[in-house]
Amino acid sequence: MALLQIQEPGAKPPQREQKFAVGIDLGTTNSLVATKVGSVVETLPSDDGEDLLQSIVHYGDDGIKVGREARDFLVKDNKNTVVSVKRLLGKSQSEIREFGYYLPYKFDAQLPDGDPAIITRHGSIRPIQVSAEILSVLRKRAENFSDKEIDGAVITVPAYFNDAQRQQTKDAAELAGLKVLRLLNEPTAAAVAYGLDAGAEGNVIVFDLGGGTFDVSLLSLRGGVFQVLATGGDTNLGGDDIDRLLQEWLRRKEGLLSDIDDKAVTTLNLLATSLKHRLSFEESVEYAFDSFTGVITRDELKGLCKTPLKRMTSVCRKVLRDAQLEISDIKEVVMVGGSTRMPAVRETVADFFGISPLVSFDPDKVVAIGAGIQAEVLVGNRSSDEGLLLDVIPLSLGLETMGNLVEKIIPRNTTIPVTRAQEFTTYKDGQTALSIHVVQGERELVSDCRSLGRFELRGIPPMVAGVAKVRVSFQVDADGLLSVSAEEVSTGVKAEIAVKPSYGLQASVVEEMLKSSRENAIKDMESRSLSEARVDAERLMEVVKAALLEDAGLIDPKEKSLIENKCELLTNLLRVGTSAEIKQATEDLNLVTVSFANLRMDAQIAKTLHGESIDSIVSE
Amino acid sequence: MTKFLSSDQNYFSLLEISCDFEVDLETARETFLSLQRKFHPDQFSGCDESEQLAALHSSSLLNDAYETISSPLKRAAYLLGLSGIDVEQTSQKDLGMELLMEQMELREVLGSLPDGEQGLEELETLQDAVSEKVASCQLEFGKALAKNDLLGSKRLYHKLQFLIKLTIEITEDEDRRLGLG
Structure with a gap:
């Protein structure tokens, strides 16, 4: 039993136990979780050694799959495979229709416009539920890593996210069983990763081009305080747009303008993505699609991206203006998001600001690492003197x-x-x-x-x-x-x-979802423990029955009927009992067979000593 | 238990600067940051709800104080408020004919510039002229307030208000011409 701890007056308080905090980057294309490993904050890999969890969820006949496993269904079963769900958070059905590009999903028309839900074989699924599936996988990854429950999480959101999008992110985290310490703007998180480690002072631009969102933040770092001076961006600009431009180019070039089915669209999309990735390392790349083959160069890709690139510099200019600063006031530019690997993007940024951008952190991981560092501060593991974040409201x-x-x-x-x-x-x-x-x-x-x-x-x-x-x-x-x-x-x-x-x-709908998810979690746990109890019981009874057939002569009839009695009881419970009842009955059966087991062991040893060969004992 | 900030406190004394229109923004910022480090809700994330709420109030108060002090227009209104003058309660005749005429003239200049990128150069000339007016208006306001000329400083406040509004309109106009929306 635990005793109350009574302390000597003036004695030093006991060392506070380290809490387990994580930072989560819930991205449009990929999501990551980071926590303190040793003395530094790192992103955690899956069992396959991958840190990036693809933000894809598949609702299949045999359950829900997230990440790479879900990606396999992108072509085969696109209506039940949700990608880029972050773009749907906080949006209405009519806004989603106005995205201007094709989504394979059907939305539940029964629900109000402000509450879109995708019709899947698992029923109507809301965007926050899809996000919660992704967060759950990351939560389990972190909990498996440390064997502890998470005390709190910092979740990042684009600086441009409005109130509805922020609220839904928080709801999704709660649905996934996470206590949210803070929603942190993604660019701010990136600055935390760079700033705290380097102790930099001055004005910093964080240029974040992810799969689906573009954010520019201007931060001032001074005396341990990060202040966001201005933010700007576009919630519908990202690597996906470049993929789409590339896909349209391919279709124009190969004359595939109409008459193209959903599967071909998805395949073309995958081709465009892979071409874009390869052009970050090679000057030109060959491609093949159906019977078409061709070549695309890095310059051709840059030419295709003219409009989005111009949009990016316009946003930078606007952010500078909002903060009443000049280009020369900017000391550093931090690059975040996988799309900043594109040489065209890096060149454009370097030309605009006249300085080479910082790229020493992996642009895919830097946000999660910053969130992990801030989570350490907020959960109390790290002195808060090390960093204070003053954010701004992104929209009036x-x-x-x-x-x-x-x-x-x-x-x-x-x-x-x-x-x-x-x-x-x-x-x-x-x-x-x-x-x-x-x-x-x-x-x-x-x-x-x-x-x-x-x-x-x-x-x-x-x-x-x-x-x-x-x-x-x-x-x-x-x-x-x-x-x-x-x-x-x-x-x-x-x-x-x-x-x-x-x-x-409505808050009540979220509450209802939370309640049912908690109930389901309890149900899931019970059903798992029930099937384990059944397996254990069946295994024991099999052994006991075999032993009775062989060696019933070793015990008196009264003991034998007691064992048979317990076996029967357990057999009946197998179908109707709860896991606890079955476990108890299994334990009972185990207890009444202890002396029988000992007697058999003695008999076996006696038999062995009577000259049986080792082989025959081993083979039994 | 942390002692939180009271909303009755004068913003100038809160940020440890003297109560004048001319301010030491550097000191104000230092104080602001060190107080935020103490009172920001992030420092209380493990505490009970009442402390978190108190932190939210203190931190909001600090943000408001710093914003008020660092903006010349808000600072001017706040100072007038301390002298018992509500800048929201103003009639046309408080403003004076001269001020109204000047407003109309400047607005006409802005309205008559050529469209698109052609007007950019003239827009910049106007911008420079307005910036100069803003600077001299601030100087005059400081002097009037120091002399305790409340009516005069109130009129100068409204002049400053108009000039700053015009500055914002010029910037927006420039944004539109540059396609920054």
């Missing part, structure tokens, strides 16, 4: 006012956490409720911004029109997530707030 928060106009209450690039209050009044005598519509975006018209939610304020004390003053506080926490509270100023009455998120799921 505003309210709908008269005439479909937006009034900004928290402009983008405001340092978070932040609280802003706004006063509202009633326009009718005795009015007791107010409706507030919160939007996110930079445009002036409500219809051009993204609706985040509608807040109903109820319980305002009835007063003459214009007298009640309702003070509504909008609070954005360090994760970039919004919460709203309200109070009537003159009476101090708190107004009730009912939130109706416009995108994503």
